[in-house]
Amino acid sequence: MFFGRALLQDGRPLLMLIESCKTLRQAYQIHAQTVVNGLHIHLYPLSKIFSLFALFGCSESLDHSRLILSRTDVPNVFMWNTMIRAHSRQELHGKAVLLYPSMIAQARALPNHFTFTFVFSSCARLPTPVPGFQIYGHVIKRGLESDTIVMNAFIHFCCGFGDLHSAQKVFEESPVRDLISFNTMISGLAQGRKPHAALSLFTVMTRSGLMPDHFTFVALSSACSGLNNYRLAKQIHNLVYMYFGFVDCGRSAHLVGSVMDMYLKCGEMEMAEKVFNTLQNVKSSAALSCMVSGYARAGKVELARQIFDQVDEKDTVLWTAIISGYSQAGQYTEALSLYKEMEASGIKPDKITMVAVLSACAGLGAITFGQRVYNQCLKKRLYGQDVILITAIVDMYAKCGKIHAALEIFHGVPNYQRTTHLFNAVISGLAQHGHGKIAVLVFEEMEVAKVSPDEITFTGLLYACSHSGLVEEGRSLFKSMSQMHGINPQMKHYCCMVDLFGRNGNLDEAYKFIQAMPFEANSVIWRSFLSSCKLYGDVEMGRIASTKLLEMEPDHGARYVLLSNILASTKHWEEAGKVRKVMEERGIQKPSGWSHIELLDGTIHQFPASNYKLHPQKEEIASKLGEINGRLRAAGYAPSTVNVVFDVDEEEKEMIVSYHSERLALAFGLLNSGPGEVLRIMKNLRICSDCHLVFKLLSRAYEREIIMRDTTRFHHFKNGLCSCKDFW
DNA sequence: TTAGGGTTAG
Structure with missing residues (x-):
């Protein structure tokens, strides 16, 4: 019997029925009829029915196909291959790969090149490359290492894990290299950020007589998008014209989109806009997303928003592009409200x-929202597969004041998933929380795990040392940078060192260090030094730093404030007044401070300094501030007014201090929370020493834990003490 | 074999 022409009892051809089958119900009916007709005992119709279920695309149909497979005595290679492909299509890559050993163990059917192609495609999406390499052993055993299709799949797999070395070795040893081999390799080099290698491979390809296709140029433009080289981008664009003429934007949307993205990533907005406009009515979703993120990267969030708003059917990528755009621009509240809109x-x-949403939560310090997003990740099973997501969660916890939660997650991450980024997030988090010693221990763990540190690792480490008073550790880490890790210290590392010496009172050493630097110190270094001078009341050194700063950045408000603070704190009122006058004459304003507090329900309330008069709870806040002042006096507190710049009378100075934005947020928090609840406050400037003292006293007076994040670090106030040990 | 959105620091 020729089963390809098998007919059911009513005369209908089985194959045609299978091909036209649209619903799962129809599929079950066809299967039932096959059984009635006795066709199911023959392998050919059975495997056709089987693939109908396997590739139908839902979990129920896949379950049914598993049932058929388990009841088949000797499944053929076609059935195994279909099963592997079906699991792969439903993103069940682990299960897809595990089918391979089952196949080898049970079947008499030998794996063919389709088997390996499907298996490698799933292996590429596993969290570890190990199974893929094990299966490559079988490829060699079966003598398929010269099969171009299998080799292409394996090269793709290697590139997916960033193992360009293995990919290139196989590519070069391959006896036959076709267009797909070259495209895969060029694309792999692009993803692995080897644009020059990708370009030279392109040359090899054209010299060998192969004609590039659209795929080649998609890969090539993606490779060159990171080079920031306008001329090269233009050359590639010209090559596209040379090979394909004026491309049909409808059919070549991929290619046009890639060329546009290449211009965007080179910062060539005008050319990108030109290409974008050629797309006219066929603007693909990908092209729109590219434009949105391109504008956002260029700091033009409003333009990005305009494009976003004009799109009727927004997909996940477009939503992500705009959310991420706002988050990167520091407009975290807007990012989160867009996410809520997306959900709705x-x-x-x-x-x-x-990742984009978590980064906005981290920026805002919004722990309730962040935790909700984390739970969503767990529920949707997004967590665990992706290192960047893990990094974003760790960073979110660290920046929202829950460093222990961040560490717990970090410790659960297996070694093969620990990247430089992840270590950096943990080390920087620990630094912000003042856990310098633990940061150094994590760094040692990093060295043992052979994860290479980069300049960001050292920024975090040196920062951690300077904020924990670890002068010796900092000094030796700084030395090890160039001597052991081949990283040349940059301005920011020198800045940390000046901070490290200055904060610990070694002002002379800090000054000598600045003078011995291999390049001219920038304003950040002088500001750090000036802060230390203020901390230790060294007017002479402070004057040197201030003079430098005013020369460098005459329009920067904070410099004036710092200088007049230092003069005011040492009662040089007259000079402080002069600075203020210069500031007024030049029309410079002090950056305005604000704080926000998050309540348990996740709502965030923001307070600008000295201003709560517009707040709906203004009367309660005023009376709470009065009560706070009373409690403070009872605790023997006298306001420190060193941070108040001007020589006004003491009472007025006290008033100005008591209206710092963090105090308003605290008063509001006490009003709107239950006893024992932790208060979480974020501030956009550094906390002043007076507020710091007040927060310590109030944590005891009200028996409250207060967690506060300012621009430089976290302060955990509890029982009259602060985690920073008054060192910040 | 295809493009688009992502993490750390400053």
């Missing part, structure tokens, strides 16, 4: 969306 519109976020 029914578009499902994916792991990349979550």
Whole structure:
């Protein structure tokens, strides 16, 4: 019997029925009829029915196909391959790969090149490359290492894990290299950020007589997008014209989109806009997302928003692009409210969306929202597969004041997933929380795990040392940078060192260090030094730093404030007044301070300094501030007014201090929370020493834990003490 | 074999 022409009892051809099958119900009916007709005992119709279920695309149909497979005595290679492909399509890559050993163990059917192609495609999406390499052993055993299709799949797998070395070795040893081999390799080099290697491979390809196709140029433009080289971008664009003429934007949307993205990533907005406009009515979702993120990267969030708003059917990527755009621009509240809109519109976020949202939560310090997003990640099973997502979660916890939660997650991450970024997030988090010694221990762990540190690792480490008073550790880490790790210290590292010496009172050493630097110190260094001079009341050194600063940045408000503070704190009122006058004459304003507090329900309330008069609870806040002042006096507190710049009378100075934005947020927090609840406050400037003292006293007077994040670090106030040990 | 959105520090 020729089963390809098998007919059911009513005369209908089985294959045609299978091909036209649209619903799962129809599929079950066809299967039932096959059984009635006795066709199911023959392998050919059975495997056709089987693939109908396997590739139908839902979990129920896949379950049914598993059932058929388990009841088949000797499944053939076609059935195994279909099963592997079906699991892969439903993103069940682990299960897809595990089918391979089952196949080898049970079947008499030998794996063919389709088997390996499907298996490698799933292996590329596993969290570890180990199974892929084990299966490559079988490829060699089966003598398929010269099969171009299998080799292409393996090269793709290697590139997915960033193992360009293995990919290139196989590529070069391959006896036959086709267009797909070259495209895969060029694309792999692009992803692995080897643009020059990708370019030279392109030359090899054209010299060998192969004609590039659209895929080649998509890969090539992606490779060159990171080079920031306008001329090269233009050359590639010209090559596209040379090979394909004026490309049909409808059919070549991929290619046009990639060329546009290359211009965007080179910062060539005008050319990108030109290409974008050629797309006219066929603007693909990808092109729109590119433009949105391109504008956002260029700091033009409003333009990005305009494009976003004009799109009727927004997909996950477009939503993510705009959310991430706002987050990167520091407009975290807007980012979070867009995420809420996205949820309401029914578009499902994916792991990349979550990364963008978590980064906004981290920026804002919004722990309730952040925790909700984390729970969503767990529920949607997004967590665990992706290192960047893990890094974003760790960073969110650290920046929202829960460093222990951050550490707990970090400790659960297996070694093969620990990247430089992840270590950096943990080390910087620990630094912000003042856990310098633990940061150094984590760094030692990093060295043992052979994860290479970069300049960001050292920024975090040196920062941690300077904020924990670890002068010797800092000194030796700084030395090890160039001597052991081949990283040349940059301005920011020198800045940390000046901070390290200055904060610990070694002002002379800090000054000598600045003078011995291999390049001219920038304003950040002088500001750090000036802060230390203020901390230790060294007017002479402070004057040197101030003079330098005013020369360098005559329009920067904070410098004037710091200088007049230092003069005021040492009662040089007259000079402080002069500075203020210069500031007024030049029309410079002090940066305005604000604080916000998050309540348990996740709502965030923001307070600008000295201003709560517009707040709906203004009367309660005023009376709470009065009560606070009373409690403070009872605790023997006298306001320190060294931070108040001007020589006004003492009472007025006290008033100005008592209206610092963090105090307003605290008063509001006490009013709107239950006893024993932790108060979480974020401030956009550094906390002043007076507020710091007040927060310590109030943590005892009200028996409250207060967690406060300022621009430089976290302060945990509890029982009259602060975690920074008054060192910040 | 195809493009687009993502993490740390400053």
